[in-house]
Amino acid sequence: MQATICQTAANPSLFSAESFVGLIFLVTIGLIFAGALIATTSKRLVRCIAGLALCFTGVAGVYYFLLSPFIAMMQMLIYVGAVSILIAFAIMMATPEEDDIPGNQITRFAGPLGFALASLIFAALSLLGLKTEWQVFPKTGAGDMQAMGTALLTTHSMVFELISFVLLMAIIGALVLARRGRN
């Protein structure tokens, strides 16, 4: 199945399997953009979360097209299933219904200024991407779970341990903050 995704005929017909796959790819890209737009422009915070979840789903689709189904599914499980839901949960607990934030001097210029900056960054990055001579590294592993697990516990064991240490710190920090709020 994975091999068929990357095989593209030179001139595929509209109703072939290749164009069907291409259509699905466009749908995932569309999901990312639509989700990002909803997440940034919506006034209701819960709608923003729904947009964020949509965007994460699209990113998972892109991971799948990059031939790493494991990462795609972890993206669904962690970002859509846990992160967005936790954010939504926090919002529902904190604010019942948010009103419009009154605009002030900064927010009036924020839109055009932000747009200008964003387009500048986009132009610079795309220029950089087009001008750079990309080095193609040889594929090191099959990208399956077994290889990933072995690599994490041997070659990259230091990083692995550091990440678990950071997570432990975060858990203890959350516990300390929650304890302080209780009194």
Place this chain on the structure above:
Amino acid sequence: MDTSIWRPILYLIGFMAFAGLNAAYLGWCERKGAARIQRRTGPMEVGFQGLLQPLADGLKLMSKQLLVPDGVDGILYRAAPILAMIPALTSMAVIPFAGNVQARAVELSVLLLFALASIGMMAVLLGGWASGNKYSLIAAARSVSQNLAYEIPMLVTVITIVMLTGSMNLEDIVLHQQGGFWNWNIFPLVNHSIAQAIIMPVSFIIFFICSVAETNRAPFDMAEAESELIAGHMTEYGSMGFGLFMMGEYLNMVVGACLITILFLGGWDCPFGLFPGVWWFLIKIYILLFTVIWIRWTYPRTQIYKLLNLSWKILIPFSLANLLMTAAFIKIF
């Protein structure tokens, strides 16, 4: 390639038909079972023993107007019931009902099922919030805290099975248990050590409790607790909006039963000949579903705090200990 595209599509059409019939007749079984346990007769009027009652109910639900009440969030209110169905329907695609009877063979099917199960929560959350009703909002908050709590022991328990099998493919997990019912993961006496035989039933019980809680069934149905929250996240829904939520719930029950069957009860493996494997698979999942219904009408609903304590203070430590012991036994023996 051509046929392999049509195979999942045809399967999905079949599963959609199955979703409707399954919701209708599991609902009938539930009403009949409840009636039997409470010394009533249940639906009797429409058809023999009320067998046509679900069809009449379905017609009624479909002919009702789709009302969108004032003050709801229109888009999310309409999207939530659809979102309740999508994960349940999609996860049917990777379940192997028998050798080669499967819409799509996916290498990481266990992971895919859990990824889909975790989005199912989104429907309750968004539906409850979009209804703009305090009961629904409380239901959404309860359901999310419950699902997050029970997902952890469930995933940790699945890791023990994945470690024993060495694969995340549901088909491989079933093939690993073939050759007589004593090889099933629930009692692996022959292939493994005695110590594992003691802990595997513990994993089974943890997984069973978690799957009942994940599908929001009594005694864990805190989200729709009708005596406290009317119908929770479904309060503002009528006609097929409600119908889709119910279909999603029953289909989720089926997916949960399929997972338990595959992970612990040997999938399509026959204890003794008689029928082909598919029938054994269906018999196993419907026995599990009957058990879930039986539990619902036998035990009263718990409180939300007790429910969360059960997960965080009992099931999670037990499942972590279970994981450590399994890893140790695999290394030692």
